[in-house]
Amino acid sequence: MSGNQNSLQKSLNLLWLQSGGCGGCTLSLLNADCRNLFDTLHVLGINLLWHPSLSEQSADEARKIVDDCLNGDTRLDILCLEGAVLRGPFGTGGFHQTGRGDTMKDLLERLAKVARHTVAVGSCAAFGGVTSGGCNPTDACGLQYEGDAPGGLLGEDYRAGGGLPVVNIAGCPTHPNWVVETLAALGAGELREESLDVYRRPRLYADHLVHHGCTRNEYYEFKASAHKPSDLGCLMENMGCKGTQVHADCNIRLWNGEGSCVRGGYACIACTEPGFEEPGHPFGVTPKVAGIPIGLPTDMPKAWFVALASLSKSATPKRVKENAVADHQVIPPVAKRTRAK
Amino acid sequence: MTRRIVGPFNRVEGDLEVTLDIEGDQVRAAYVNSPMYRGFEQILLGKHPLDALAYVPRICGICSVAQSAAAAQALAQAMGLQAPENGRLAANLTLAAENLADHLSHFYLFFMPDFARDGYRERAWFVEVLARFKAVSGSAAADAMPVRAKFMNAMAYLAGRWPHTLALQPGGSSRPLEEAERLRLKILLAEFRAFIERTLFGDRLEAVAALDSEAALYAWMETRAQRADFPRFLHIARDLELQRMGRATDRFVSYGAYRDGDTALFRSGLWADGKLQPLDAGAIREDVTSSWMAGDLALAPEEGRTLPQPDKPGAYSWCKSPRLSGQVVETGALARQMMAGHPLARDMVGRHGGSVTARIVARMLELASVIPAMEGWLQRIRPGEPFCVQAGEIGDARGVGLIEAARGGLGHWLDVREGKIYNYQIVAPTTWNFSPRDADGEPGPLEQALVGLPADEGGEAAPLAVQHVVRSFDPCMVCTVH
Numbered sequence: 001m002s003g004n005q006n007s008l009q010k011s012l013n014l015l016w017l018q019s020g021g022c023g024g025c026t027l028s029l030l031n032a033d034c035r036n037l038f039d040t041l042h043v044l045g046i047n048l049l050w051h052p053s054l055s056e057q058s059a060d061e062a063r064k065i066v067d068d069c070l071n072g073d074t075r076l077d078i079l080c081l082e083g084a085v086l087r088g089p090f091g092t093g094g095f096h097q098t099g100r101g102d103t104m105k106d107l108l109e110r111l112a113k114v115a116r117h118t119v120a121v122g123s124c125a126a127f128g129g130v131t132s133g134g135c136n137p138t139d140a141c142g143l144q145y146e147g148d149a150p151g152g153l154l155g156e157d158y159r160a161g162g163g164l165p166v167v168n169i170a171g172c173p174t175h176p177n178w179v180v181e182t183l184a185a186l187g188a189g190e191l192r193e194e195s196l197d198v199y200r201r202p203r204l205y206a207d208h209l210v211h212h213g214c215t216r217n218e219y220y221e222f223k224a225s226a227h228k229p230s231d232l233g234c235l236m237e238n239m240g241c242k243g244t245q246v247h248a249d250c251n252i253r254l255w256n257g258e259g260s261c262v263r264g265g266y267a268c269i270a271c272t273e274p275g276f277e278e279p280g281h282p283f284g285v286t287p288k289v290a291g292i293p294i295g296l297p298t299d300m301p302k303a304w305f306v307a308l309a310s311l312s313k314s315a316t317p318k319r320v321k322e323n324a325v326a327d328h329q330v331i332p333p334v335a336k337r338t339r340a341k
Numbered sequence: 342m343t344r345r346i347v348g349p350f351n352r353v354e355g356d357l358e359v360t361l362d363i364e365g366d367q368v369r370a371a372y373v374n375s376p377m378y379r380g381f382e383q384i385l386l387g388k389h390p391l392d393a394l395a396y397v398p399r400i401c402g403i404c405s406v407a408q409s410a411a412a413a414q415a416l417a418q419a420m421g422l423q424a425p426e427n428g429r430l431a432a433n434l435t436l437a438a439e440n441l442a443d444h445l446s447h448f449y450l451f452f453m454p455d456f457a458r459d460g461y462r463e464r465a466w467f468v469e470v471l472a473r474f475k476a477v478s479g480s481a482a483a484d485a486m487p488v489r490a491k492f493m494n495a496m497a498y499l500a501g502r503w504p505h506t507l508a509l510q511p512g513g514s515s516r517p518l519e520e521a522e523r524l525r526l527k528i529l530l531a532e533f534r535a536f537i538e539r540t541l542f543g544d545r546l547e548a549v550a551a552l553d554s555e556a557a558l559y560a561w562m563e564t565r566a567q568r569a570d571f572p573r574f575l576h577i578a579r580d581l582e583l584q585r586m587g588r589a590t591d592r593f594v595s596y597g598a599y600r601d602g603d604t605a606l607f608r609s610g611l612w613a614d615g616k617l618q619p620l621d622a623g624a625i626r627e628d629v630t631s632s633w634m635a636g637d638l639a640l641a642p643e644e645g646r647t648l649p650q651p652d653k654p655g656a657y658s659w660c661k662s663p664r665l666s667g668q669v670v671e672t673g674a675l676a677r678q679m680m681a682g683h684p685l686a687r688d689m690v691g692r693h694g695g696s697v698t699a700r701i702v703a704r705m706l707e708l709a710s711v712i713p714a715m716e717g718w719l720q721r722i723r724p725g726e727p728f729c730v731q732a733g734e735i736g737d738a739r740g741v742g743l744i745e746a747a748r749g750g751l752g753h754w755l756d757v758r759e760g761k762i763y764n765y766q767i768v769a770p771t772t773w774n775f776s777p778r779d780a781d782g783e784p785g786p787l788e789q790a791l792v793g794l795p796a797d798e799g800g801e802a803a804p805l806a807v808q809h810v811v812r813s814f815d816p817c818m819v820c821t822v823h
Contacts, residue, residue: 020379022819023355024402024504030446031490031503036483048477052351056454056476059347059803086377089651095659096377099348099358104377130399133390137380137649173402173504229515230729255502257494264501264508265515269395271505277396282389284507327517328725 012077012187014041014052015069015111016121019096019104020131020140021083024173025122026053031256032176040180049074063100070110078162078186079115081108081143084124084131085153088139095138105153108143112154115160117186118143119169121179123271126168126199128152133277142168148199148274168200172271177253178205199274201247210243210260210268212299213251222316223309224324229284231266233324237293240284241267244297248272281333295297342369348376350811352451352476355818357775359787359807360657361794368807371791373775376658378633381823382647386785390416390735390757391511395766397753398505400767400823403446405504406439407746408820411767416511416732419740419755425727428513429720433599434526435499435509436744438717441533442489443747444674444704448541448570449474449485452701455812456557456577460805465736466577473573481570484540492533497805498522513729516649520724527719528700530671531821534712539709543569550709553586553684555692562596571705578698587810588694588796589786592667593676594773596752598745599714606714606746610680611665615691617680621666622743625752627768631655631777639664639780642754643739645766659822662776662785663768671695671786672749673814674774675703676748681696704815736760746770748815768821787814 018026034040041048050057050065057065068074070278083106086095087202093105112118118235120143123129128148132140142152144166150156152166169178182202185191197206219234226233235241243251246268250260261268269283270276281287287294296305319331346784348358360372381400385393393412398405410432417424424432431736461467473481496503499516508516542549543565551813552558562575578584597609597620611618626639633656635648639820642663649654664670675695678686683706689699735757742753749770756764784792789811794806 018355020377022399022402022405022504024399024405025446027402027405027504030450031484031493033490035487037486038483050351052349054450054477055351056458058351058808059349062349062351089649094651095379095649096356099346130384130396131379133396134384134386135382137383139376172399180639228729228731229510229725232515232517239400244777256497257491259494259497259500259502261501261507263497264506265517266507268500269507283392283395285389327728328519 009016011045011047013049013075014078014080015048015066015076016047016080016082017104017108018052018107019081019083019123020086020138021124023053023082023084025179026051028173029179032180034180040156041183042260043128046078046183066107066111069114072114076111076114077116077181079111080119080121081125082121083269084128084139085143086131086138086152088137088181091139100251101148108153112143112160114161117164117167118154118160119167119182119186120144121169123170123172123276126170127274129172130277144168145199145274164191165200167191167196167202170199170201170272170274171248172276175205175250175253175255178202197247201272205249206247206272208247208249208252210246210248210250210262212249214243215251216262216264218320219324221312222320223313223319224316227325230327231325232327232329235262235267236286238286239267240269240282240286242270242295244267245295246270246273307335347807350803350808352454352812353816353818356821357816357818359791359811361791361796361807366450366795366797367407368794368796369790371787371788372517372657373660373777373787374658375660375770375775375818376823377818377822378649379819379822380647380649382765382767385762386819388762389760390419390755390762391732393755393762394510395505395626395682397767401817401820402504403443403817404439404746404748405498406435406506407744407751408439409506409509410436411744411751413509413511414742414744415740415753415755418742419735419738419757420511420732422511422732425730427517427722427726427728427813429454429601430722431499431514431516431728432509433601434715434718436495437599438492438495438499439503439712440747441711442493443706443815444708445485445489447704447747448701449481451815453481453574454479455805455808458805464580466580470573471572482758488533488536492529495526496531496585498526503610510729510732512732515729517728518724523719523722523724527716528548530712530715530719537708539569540569542705543572546709546712550706552676554688557687558685562594562619574701578701583697583809584689584693584699585696586806587697587790589671589790590666591690591694592670594665594670594672594680594750595676595680595694596620596622596682596743596745596750597678606711607677609682611670612676612679613668617682622741622752624666625768626664626667628664628779630662630780631657632661633659634661642752642766642768643741643756643764645754645764646710658777660772660776662779664771664779669783669786669789670773672770673700673703674707674747675700677745678703678706697801697809705821734760739753748817749773767823769823771814771816771819772820774814774822775816775818787811
């Protein structure tokens, strides 16, 4: 931690704070696919000033680290926030107090002014996320967005000292490697405005769709659909899956080794997208108009989709049709010679 | 008398502050403040009942599966569903994997680093502990973190991912296991067992589970003091007399963990007045006298309301004060082991009451006994047989989910009217343990456990004894302030 002075001349000081969230992005980060996360950060040129779950310092010592950033005694290169900004009640920020009569909301505003880079870790910090769901009892918002509307705590025009807006590593939670790779890019000075997508998510994961690499693709091709949890079929038609529209590489890089939501048997609920917490329909049910799901793939003409879907449904092999509504393969693929004669 | 505010506490999950009244060099009174409010019980109102499965895991990033399991159980009760055996076994495996990973994170990342603080530099064991347990740079975290991450790969097969899965359904598990996956889980579990035996215990799980008294525990420690991390802790604990620190009410409660048909691996109950009694969950009330919440009466959770009142006079926490038959109770791994009748847990509590040492030992006993139980559940999984039954609609119904998270009893009370969530109340483990004073002025378990501790040793900003006691409960503040 701050003890690694000898090799830190060019390293970036990282301060990680948590507010209206669950701590899940940190816990997910601990699943990172590396020998030792602390060594990895160190080698990437990142000096962890303080992290609420991992550092030694509590209480006054921790406050001193934060104060030193504010008064310029310590250079604040990267400010990471995990969790939403709680603006309530009545704009006071009092739903999250930090002890000396100030609030996390005020502290974040002051720290964002001195930070060279400001990073929102997770959909809560980016857009408000689940914390802003329902009646939004805490008046939660993201650092620079409120849902999909620019603004949030810091305002649309905010730029950190290094020139970038808030970098939104959206996801609920974030994949550990999205965070490590974004920090690596920042550490190397390689993260630029064009590295971010329309919601300022790093394109290193947001340029993919959850659909890419989905193991249910054969069921999708034939619109052979699951009807209940544990069915093997495609989750799009009935079970609320938004994977064909949602930006993330969850089925390419995978979670916890070999997992993902759709591989876990449940829908992609769009947790990397602003506003996912209020889908306007039950999460596990696909909304339909006249029997056709309303959330079709973003860039496919609807008429073509419907035509292809009905064609492929009539061409569905018995194997695919029956396996789709079972929790194990009831008909395995038949063996067939694959070489040319 | 002086008053000192200690906070923020780190290496606890979420935000925590403690106000200490100090007289001489002792803590005379403590006031535990959870300084953040999140409002999940308000967010859930009016939602489709099954949507609870998407929201509640996000209450907590560390006990995410526990939240899912409580919601799934409440929904199953409301819908009259019974999961098939594969589904029940998969749910137990998923919850056990999370709970054991939490015990490991607690020991290596949250609890042990305090012994590497400067205040202990004069102790004979300090140099070794500094190298091993120093936060961030110590060798123990470097050993344990990749092991934990690898073990959590079990979640890919059991739950798709961790944290925040939707795999735990009221009808069972959405994630059927193939035979190859069942075998991979066995391999992951074997690797985890190997680490615990080699690095944490320095002995077989079965040998640790069989320790039956405090005397046997310390005798065992002597034979392996320099070889593994749990014996290292015991050595420190005896030197610092941690068995005399952190006594709360000595009334323990557990909802019972890892149900299996009509039985459970660890049974439910209330431990009070030195004996095991049946648990009456109907006697739970949530007092809000010291909480920034509107209301005067202590309500049963099924009737409970959550209405913030930030300017409430006399209040000092966002945490409510759950009480069982009006009494303050402690929950957690030690409570589970007291109900389960583990002779070592009962001997330690019989001698000294609940303590820092006993709470840590109880977690170790769970690692020693739950890994073999998981091996047994995996053996009984039958790929090809059902994992889940279809859920129907709910019109008007109530349901209760009472389960055990790593850090204690977690309850969800669900009330569905006309197909929507009419009321949803959550009582988390740390809500019990870190509750503020109730209408009778009775302090919560941590508030009691801090009284009498030395307040000024080592010149630390936060007294070390206070830090040990706080972390011995493995608090989860994000759950507390749901």
